[in-house]
Amino acid sequence: MTTITEEANLDAASNPAAAELTMSHTPTNGGNDGAAAGAPVESGPTISDGADGGEIELELQQMEDAANTLHREGVISDSEVDEKREQVARTRKMFRELSPAERAAIVQRRREIGRELMNRQLSGAAVVRAAVRLNHTRLKPLFEQWWPYLNRMSINMQRFGRSTFGAEDQGTLTAFFEKHVGELEAYVDEQLNVAEGFRVKTEARLREQGDIVFAPSVTKPSLAVEVEAYSRFSMRVLSLLTKFDHVMDHFDFLVWNGVRDQSDIDEETSRFLRKFHPVGLRGYMTHLRLMTTVRGR
Template structure:
């Protein structure tokens, strides 16, 4: 691994400890060499449906969401009845395992899951046409969202083009592509509105404060949470990055509002948590699709 690789750069990040919103999956409960990520993924015939832990770290809430996700996958025709039952049973097994884990064991799972995402980010694929994107995210709460979802979304988007027809039926592939496009479009519309409204409100209040002769604080972030160049494999992956970048810009406006007493920090935290929850269905489906595609890739 080079000293300038994305994973190395992220490991040298400026934020100590584990940010809120870390992601783990049921596959993290299985001891495995991190260097054999693709092989361990391919060895699992039914991808895990357990995705992120929300910003509160509430495992029970996350497991409930994964249970509901299995139902949604079944309703959309992406899971057979047998797979559906297996997913739900897996959630119950995971719930029992997590309840029995010590806090330090949970932290170890989180760290391992993070490393697996960074390994995927580090790998270059021969023959893949890429677009390099200079990524900067100021805010720490978006860092785990990027690290743990986007590498899988990026790889999935390429493998879906290459191996989608070999992995899914025509109906399954159509349903999957429709879902991914719909969820990404909804996120794009959401962040566009968020940044537009936040910017306009900030401008209005700043003008009022300056007109009244009030002291106006203009906070800046000196060291971004993420600052690196990534290789995107598809327009889908670039669009997902733009969603993160635009919400990061929205959070810049939130910083101004908090500093100047316009909004309370707890209100801002709620807004950010809402965005993290909105991003989860797209990230989760991309992750499980990546796992299923890898069974095809490894079999070729």
């Protein structure tokens, strides 16, 4: 197993856009269990499985959109949002100068770092082990590139949040996560109830008509891992992802039985991914800030 260097981690904290390119070429070495691996630029694939370069432009736009969201929420200042927009512009220029193979390597490296971080145990942490199964490929990169950092961030916020941000800013951050995760929970619950109810009614109607009813299932999940969650917050985020995976199970039923078109389902899924993005982005950036405090102790 490899991790990026401590120097690359610190660079990422001060300039995430530059760190994106650095990590794909930086030699790696091991670290201790108290220092989490660094991470990619403040974004993650939101539509494809992240293995191609075709989603880069969309990712960069979502980075900028997420920064604007954080600014509207009062989490970042005018100067910070301007800085993030400049980072997007610099990263866009760097990506456009890369070959498709180099772009794919960078995206793949980001996912590897997320997986590595999940395999690191944290000394002295009280954990709850959880089995995570995601049937659908489009949720796998979302999990790998955001949840490990949200998980580690959640415990380090408890341990070092006040010394890193101060009491007032820590409260602002906590309120941001609570608000957005709460809204996501309400959204996903609604989507699950609607999709399940629509499926039940559709299946009953098809059977009454004497039509063949297909009941598709995923026999090989996109992701099946066991993780150690550090907080109730981490478990809430896991629940969000697994619940929406169940929503997509119902979507599969509707597509198989010709009730909905695949493009309609893709649009619904993309909406969830866009809603999740600001939480993942802010969690990653908060993780980086907290890790500078962890290393300084």
